[in-house]
Amino acid sequence: MALLSKATSLALVQNVHRLVGLPNGFPPPEAPPAPRVRLRAPGTRSAEHVDVAVIGAGPAGSAAALIAARAGLKVLLLERGEYPGAKNVSGAAFYGSAIMDELIPRWWEQAPVExxxxxxxxxxxxxxxxxxxxxxxxxxxxxxxxxVAILRPKFDRWFADQAVAAGAFLLNAAVVDDVLWEDGRVAGVRVRRDGGDIRADVVIACDGANSLIAKKAGLQRQFHxxxxxxxxxxxxxxxxxxxxxxxxxxxxxxxxxxxxxxxxxxxxxxxxxxxxxxxxxxxxxxxxxxxxxxxxxxxxxxxxxxxxxxxxxxxxxxxxxxxxxxxxxxAGWNMLPKLATGGMMVAGDAAALCFVAGLYLEGINYAILSGIAAGETAIAAYHEQDFSAASLARYETALKARHVLGDFHGYRHAPAMVNSERLQNLYPAVIAHAAEQIFRVRGEPKQKIGPIALEALRQHKVAPVELIQDMLNAGRSFGW
Amino acid sequence: MVTTLEERMRTVRFRVDDRPHILVNAGICKDCSVRACVYVCPANLFVPLDDGGILFNYEECFECGTCYIACDKEGAIQWSYPRGGYGVTFREA
Structure with missing residues (x-):
């Protein structure tokens, strides 16, 4: 793998810009300078071909691109924003430090952590x-x-830079409108420009919660x-x-x-x-x-x-x-798309891998885990030169091995439970009401907690049958 | 201290494309009484008109997709992303 000089990299940037029909000098001046790129030795493929095209430079996309580029694959990371993170919003708490440490040892020493x-x-x-x-x-x-607390426009930009340092080619300001098909399998991406078709052996859709690509490829249904x-x-x-x-x-x-x-x-x-x-x-x-x-x-x-x-x-x-x-x-488990097909995988929020269960509000960690799993699957497929649906179905196995699917299946009842009317508004009110009674000192005989709790339930018209149902449901969702 | 939506929106950077990325079919909207879009849009871009139609402005759109997910009228909102590099650009979010 040769590290290309700055001048050669610039020529490459311009080539890719021509390839997707972007004028030179685009993205605009406020966008970061084009990164240095490393490519593996020229193969027999034409210039418009990459081994892996990753759509979206969020946590899933950058993880997938980083893994695949490290293994020497030619990776194109496509970002529709002016820079990675420009379109991304999270709280953001990131609970994936140990996972990130696997990718980039002692990552917290260099990443923009708040x-x-x-x-x-x-x-x-x-x-x-x-x-x-x-x-x-x-x-x-x-x-x-x-x-850690992070700000996504800063964190995502840093993470995408790590993928670039590993050899991935990052193209900003490139919106992908569709995938290309050949012989019944996905064979590339269509960037919104004249002549913006880029062929790829593997496409990894990491285009976020509102993934139009997963739907266009027929892997995800319309959302409710x-x-x-x-x-x-x-x-x-x-x-x-x-x-x-x-x-x-x-x-x-x-x-x-x-x-x-x-x-x-x-x-x-x-x-x-x-x-x-x-x-x-x-x-x-x-x-x-x-x-x-x-x-x-x-x-x-x-x-x-x-x-x-x-x-x-x-x-x-x-x-x-x-x-x-x-x-x-x-909706977690209940809205997971078909995760892979011939030539294509879906990762991160695009695969609805967002863990929302009241106590837990996690997504960036699952995005990275799924990005790694997709990247590893792409590498295995590349070595066998087999990009069929059967070959990429190993992505699901990789997601199981990294406990992603297990977590979502284990908590599959939680999202509906958390969004239910009684859990949303009734029980928090009962708890707050009971606490107020417990802590209020009136100069009257002290009530014990049992009667206070019963009175709170009665005042808020909680039916005993519903309460028992909800407790069992909560147990099924969170307890066992 | 109340922050108005106008004040909030002034903190967001948009690089406005000359082509709208979302098209609203006013003909369909005229027959809609639900008008979920008017309430759910975080940038208040859907304004109901006296004649029963909807006035939509794409320029300060967060590209979140909430409008088309909330809308139950087939074909009323034609949704896509803006051209690469255009639209909202978060710096802190």
Whole structure:
């Protein structure tokens, strides 16, 4: 593998730009300079051919590209944004440190990490009260760190650069409209430009939650509005010292808070708040069907969240640096697409590999795991020169080996449970109500907790049969 | 301290394409009474008109897809991504 000189790389960039019909000098000047590229020795294939075309330079795409490029395959990583991460939004808490460590040892020393999440809070919200479970671990504040707060435009850009350093070729500002077919299998991608067809032995679709490619290739069906949630988010500027003091953090330790209950009023959903170095990331998530049904505007719910008496003191004085929105595939196991076909695999959010289960809100880790699995499958297929559906079906085996499918299957009942009416609004209210009764001192005889709990259930009209059903359901979803 | 949507939207960078990436079929919208798009769009880009139609502006679109997922009228919203490099460009999100 020869490392090409800068001049040669520039010529290559221009070639690829010509190939996909982009004028030279595009993307615009504010985009980062074209990366140095390494290619394996010229083969017998024509210039328009790559071994692997990865659609989307998010965590799944960059992981897949990095793995395949390291094995010496010719990898083209296509990103529709001005740069990787330009179109991407997450909370963002990243709980995949150990996985990333496998790819890039001691990655946290070089990646743009905001804070190490050593404090996790789960808060049950009622209109004026809240009850929270507050977990802290000093061990979470030590390498390799359990979770970190990140900002996606910065993190994704760094991760894509790692794939480039491994030899992948990154093409920004390239939107893929469809896949190419040949002999009944996927044989490349169609970039939106005249003559933008690029042939590839393997296409890995990592084009995100709203993956048009998985649908066009017939691997994913149309979504139902109850399977998808909309997240709207703000990044608020707040100085570092205030963040440390307000959230009781030392150094670069950080905190992740997930809010459930009436924080999104009658809408099924929740809210989140993460501490970054000198900003806060916070937002609300609402099930799309539920937003539509209740005719609620997401940014109004965001305003309501920020005004809640338990939240307002946390965000006070913060000025909005950026507002953003993105959808989240929430139905887990029940909306997984067909994961592979001849010449093609689907990974990350495009494969709906987003783990949403109340206690857990994870996606970036599963994106990377699935990207690795897809990359490894592509490498095996390349060595055998067999890109048939049967060959790429090994992707599913790889996903099982990396416990991805096991996790989603194990928690397959959780998404519906978490988005159910009673879990969303009724039980958090009961918990908050009972807590208020327990802590309120009236100068009357002290009630014991049993009668208080029964009274809270009665006042909120919880039917005993439903309660038992829900407890069994919760057990089935989370317990065993 | 209340932040208005207009103030929020001013914090977002868009590189506006001269071609819309989403087309709304006003003819179909006229017969729709649900109008989910009007409520769910995080950028408030769907504005109901007095004549029963919908006014849509693609320029400050987050490209999230919520509108077409919420819409239950076949063919009302024709959705695609903007040209490469155009549209929303997040810096912090």
């Amino acid at each position: 804070r190490y999440l050593s404090r996790r809070v789960l808060a049950f919200m009622a209109p004026e009260t809240s009850v929270a479970l507050d977990f802290r671990s000093a061990r979470f504040a030590e390498p390799p760190y359990n979770g 509005a109850h399977e998808m949630s909309l997240g709207v988010k703000e990044v608020l500027a707040l100085d570092e010292a205030t963040i440390r003091e307000r959230f009781q953090l030392s150094g670069n330790d950080g905190m992740a808070v997930e809010y459930i209950g009436s924080i999104t009023e009658e809408v099924s959903g929740g809210a989140f708040l993460y501490t970054n170095r000198n900003t806060l990331s916070l937002g609300i998530i609402g099930q799309i069907s539920s937003l539509a049904q209740h005719k609620r505007r997401p940014y109004e719910l965001l305003e309501g969240f920020k005004a809640h008496p338990a939240v307002a003191p946390l965000v006070r004085g913060g000025t909005v640096r950026e507002y953003s929105a993105h959808i989240i595939p929430e």
